[in-house]
Amino acid sequence: MVDPARPRPPQVFLNSGATELPDDFIKHLVSGLTDLGILNIFMDRDDWWGRDLDRIFTCIEESTIALVIFSPSYPETEWCLDELVKMKERANNNKLLVIPIFFNVSKNDVRNFEGEFGDRFMELRKRYTKYKYDPFRVQRWETSVMTISRMEASLTWETQSSSISIAMDIIREVNKELNIASDAGFSLPLGFHKDMHSKLTNGEVFVSAFLVAFLFRLFIARLLFTDMTFFGTAKWLVGFPIAIVVLYQLHCALTQQNRRAPDP
Numbered sequence: 001m002v003d004p005a006r007p008r009p010p011q012v013f014l015n016s017g018a019t020e021l022p023d024d025f026i027k028h029l030v031s032g033l034t035d036l037g038i039l040n041i042f043m044d045r046d047d048w049w050g051r052d053l054d055r056i057f058t059c060i061e062e063s064t065i066a067l068v069i070f071s072p073s074y075p076e077t078e079w080c081l082d083e084l085v086k087m088k089e090r091a092n093n094n095k096l097l098v099i100p101i102f103f104n105v106s107k108n109d110v111r112n113f114e115g116e117f118g119d120r121f122m123e124l125r126k127r128y129t130k131y132k133y134d135p136f137r138v139q140r141w142e143t144s145v146m147t148i149s150r151m152e153a154s155l156t157w158e159t160q161s162s163s164i165s166i167a168m169d170i171i172r173e174v175n176k177e178l179n180i181a182s183d184a185g186f187s188l189p190l191g192f193h194k195d196m197h198s199k200l201t202n203g204e205v206f207v208s209a210f211l212v213a214f215l216f217r218l219f220i221a222r223l224l225f226t227d228m229t230f231f232g233t234a235k236w237l238v239g240f241p242i243a244i245v246v247l248y249q250l251h252c253a254l255t256q257q258n259r260r261a262p263d264p
Contacts, residue, residue, distance in 0.1 A: 010064035010178060011040035015087065017080035019071040019103060025163035032171035036178065053082055060086050065177050066096055067170065068148055069157075070110045071103040075121035078128065081141040088144040091151070097177045100149050101170065103157040110149045113142070121145070205248050209241035 012033055026043075033041055042059045056079075060066065066087045075081065090096035102110065109115035113122070125138055155173065157166045217231040230236055 010038050011042065011059075011062055012038055012174065013060050013063040013066045013087075014041065014043040014069070015066060015080065015083050016043070016069040017071070017074040017077055019069050019073055021069070022163045025167050028164050028167040029170060032167060033174060036171065036175055038174070053079060056083060057086050060090060060096070063096060065174055066091075066098045067101060067174075068098060069101045069103050070105055070117070070149060072105050072116040072120065074105075075117065075124050075141075075145075078124070081124075081144065084144040084148055085140045088147050091148070098148055098151050099170070099173050099177065100151055100154045101157055101166075102149075102154065107149065107154065107156070111146060113145070205245050206241045209244035210237065212244075213237050213240040 030041055040062075042063070060083065068084065068087065087096060087098055091098045105117050106115065109117045112118070121141075125141075128138060155166065155169055213231075213236060217228070217236065221231045222228060225231070
């Protein structure tokens with residue numbers, strides 16, 4: 001029986017649509033992610049086509065990181081774009097970290113619906129609106145493509161690039177994202193746990209700052225100041241640690257904002 005109190009390892013959701021991914025790429029990607037402790041890797045492969053999206057949405061909700069592989073053939077299926085909408089919703093709520101990957105397509109073509117990517121998206125849009133008119137659904141697709149494609153960090157994968165090399169690049173980026181997954185503002189799936197590189201808790205920061213304030217009063221202040229009264233008051237011994245905690249949280253928030261900010 002699974003212990004519900006036991007932290008669940010991080011999960012990665014791979015969204016690639018109709019993109020044909022090389023077998024050696026998948027092999028090295030899965031192997032590298034497993035080495036990071038990621039045992040749950042979900043790929044939206046062909047065998048999911050036509051199935052109830054609720055199950056796939058559940059996988060997205062349980063995921064820590066999503067990899068979105070844009071390609072010229074990406075916008076050929078409705079379900080792939082519906083997944084993207086779900087990922088955007090989770091990312092907007094700071095519950096999912098998304099890494100866009102551009103496979104044989106430029107960032108500009110995806111972001112502005114140009115080139116082959118843009119042509120195929122417009123074909124899907126016309127085909128969809130002709131038989132199942134829902135302008136709001138199409139609008140959600142467009143907004144999600146524009147938003148996700150502008151997220152950082154992003155990777156570019158050219159045809160001549162080695163599948164193994166791009167897999168290693170993705171693994172490194174995933175590792176970086178896991179290292180910031182506990183930063184201020186993120187509420188990732190319940191049970192997420194990272195043993196290494198996790199940020200300090202407010203309590204740990206407060207205790208550390210209190211010790212610094214106490215040692216400063218005990219050893220350094222007497223060398224710099226003639227009046228030691230202030231350094232023995234609660235304003236110093238408590239106020240200083242509280243100020244450090246606030247600054248630390250601000251630092252985490254600014255770091256996270258800069259880390260996730262999209263390109264203009």
